[in-house]
Amino acid sequence: MSDKPHILVVDDEEDIRELVCMNLRRAGYAVTEAMDGLQAIAEVKLKKPDVMILDVMMPECDGLNVCRQVRANPETADIPIIMLTAKGQTQDRIEGLERGADDYLTKPFSPKELVLRVHSLLRRASTTLIISDLKEGPFHFDMRAVKLKVNGEPIDLTLLEFKLIQLLASKKGEVIERDTILREVWGYTDQVRTRTLDTHMKRLREKLAEYSDWVQTARGFGYVFKAPEVASCAD
Amino acid sequence: MSDKPHILVVDDEEDIRELVCMNLRRAGYAVTEAMDGLQAIAEVKLKKPDVMILDVMMPECDGLNVCRQVRANPETADIPIIMLTAKGQTQDRIEGLERGADDYLTKPFSPKELVLRVHSLLRRASTTLIISDLKEGPFHFDMRAVKLKVNGEPIDLTLLEFKLIQLLASKKGEVIERDTILREVWGYTDQVRTRTLDTHMKRLREKLAEYSDWVQTARGFGYVFKAPEVASCAD
DNA sequence: AACAAGAGTGACAAATATGTCACGAATGGC
DNA sequence: GCCATTCGTGACATATTTGTCACTCTTGTT
Structure with missing residues (x-):
């Protein structure tokens, strides 16, 4: 610019x-x-x-x-x-x-x-090109405070967890590959064999509780942030 | 909201x-x-x-x-x-x-x-509620990555350190009171007797090295982010 | 159905971040 | 100049975050 x-x-x-x-x-x-x-x-x-x-x-x-x-x-x-x-x-x-x-x-x-x-x-x-918030569905990211609220309730996240879900939410609906996540959030520049993403994803989902189904696994690819499917059967 | x-x-x-x-x-x-x-x-x-x-x-x-x-x-x-x-x-x-x-x-x-x-x-x-950068003088804050570069050089900061200097830089030239900093960065809601701000300020200044004089003490009040004074004597 | 690969999980250890404390240095008022 | 207050500093301990490992579960292919 x-x-x-x-x-x-x-x-x-x-x-x-x-x-x-x-x-x-x-x-x-x-x-x-x-x-x-x-x-x-x-x-x-x-x-x-x-x-x-x-x-x-x-x-x-x-x-x-x-x-x-x-x-x-x-x-x-x-x-x-x-x-x-x-x-x-x-x-x-x-x-x-x-x-x-x-x-x-x-x-x-x-x-x-x-x-x-x-x-x-x-x-x-x-x-508005300063510090601002990102809203997606019930998720509200305060980028200045590095804090997440879901449906008005604060969720206590570590920095990595915040970055992880914020990356996914900012590309709502798109599958983000594991390698891309490792690069954007962890700063890894080479392909690494690591399970740290899995561990952090587990921790993040635990913290998100009933909203954890907004973060969905694309098996063999990565993860995607999107609204959960509405149950279509009688159960 | x-x-x-x-x-x-x-x-x-x-x-x-x-x-x-x-x-x-x-x-x-x-x-x-x-x-x-x-x-x-x-x-x-x-x-x-x-x-x-x-x-x-x-x-x-x-x-x-x-x-x-x-x-x-x-x-x-x-x-x-x-x-x-x-x-x-x-x-x-x-x-x-x-x-x-x-x-x-x-x-x-x-x-x-x-x-x-x-x-x-x-x-x-x-x-336009997107994530963006803040630039002040040689300081460049990447709010998405929660990373600071000074004159193009990355500075490795903890989350608290990042928040601290980002708050000061976003109000360049204004003295920010200690209590305000403790409230905005630490989330303290009551007046507390603590020296943690002093400790973190020391650590931050160490990391900023030759740029640490951008963060100046207003004794009895708080701190201010502003360009250092140019030496006016011959030394 | 069998099997391999990928992802979830619990436990543990290492690494890092954070806060307190006591002493020294600096500042400002009288 | 003296003194009180505030801030800087180094050291230490505690708290939290992060990553690894091995096992289990799930999924997709043949």
Whole structure:
């Protein structure tokens, strides 16, 4: 990540695009331009921007389409998006918000307001890039205190145990291989024959009590954090 | 923290307030009402909301004032705020954004749009609740791995040591009192006569080696993390 | 069903983290 | 300068965490 936040501006109208870019550059941001939705998607893949400013009305691949595609990709799903809409198009605004846009501005808009909105989105993004919590199902990880609560009840974990379940929970639904766990949590760099993971997993599950079935074994692969299956038979 | 996100709605106009509350409750949110700025501030202290919806035009303590006060308090600075403005008051909108509001809606507004905006702010708040790093001077804290690097060199810290210096670094330049440190890092809830902090501080400083002068004693108060003073004499 | 491999388990020992204590050093007020 | 208070320090003991081992149980393949 470079010093200056990077903004991607997408609009087929050249004069609007130039006006926006000029004001953002003057405000100290690094700016990339795209003149249509397809180019925008290509640019996002090339270099993930810190904020996207996206016109709704564009030929071929409109802003709503771009927004949907950006949100559908986990690598780019968290990019803050400001939609530019035509005056009076309330439906566009609502649909944009439903598609995952963070904000909108109605043409014609004040460049100062646009800059302030970019600033606001970045401030929120940057102030949350400090220490924060992770929540998954009933699990609540306080990363600053290195403490776990499950359904509001504190669980007393060692550092290794905390790291272990936090790694799994942060990739909910994905099977994490044993070697990956040993590397991420234990810092092992080579393949080692060890049963320490098994031992710690046992200890962790004991501490989790009735929630231990959130941590499931993928035999021959590793472990996965996911909601337990609901019993489907009469027992 | 309960299951439902908690929204605080602040507006002196009762019909607007009731309309907003009804729509938010229907959308599944827990809602608290305040009819003026002073009540809003009291409510925020009582129970920190997940989002605040704040009318600008209110007697005595207007929305901009509330916004400023909420942002000035570190405990509440990160609450997402939506400002409600009168039609045509562009200056209010810009000032609101400058004061730290995250969003605004102009009266009269579609209740559906309001709900979507709340949803959008909460989605962003929850999706950005990720694990990240803290950097201060040459210090780089990896909160996920619970590891510290200073000027690129890993420093081998115990969990307590990590928490201790991370607390200080996250409040760079501020003196943190001993009792506060004991509460935040050790979890002590009462005033205790203990020298354990001194011992751990010694150990931490040993590990920091030439960077130990970033951790400075405020005698009779506590400790402060700040850049060492540059020698001002010829020695 | 038999068998091999993988994971769970209890017990134990080693390693590490943490806290207390007493003495010395440093600081600030009178 | 003197004295009281606070903080730094080294040593030690206790508490906790971590990893290994051997056995048992479970799973998947033939």
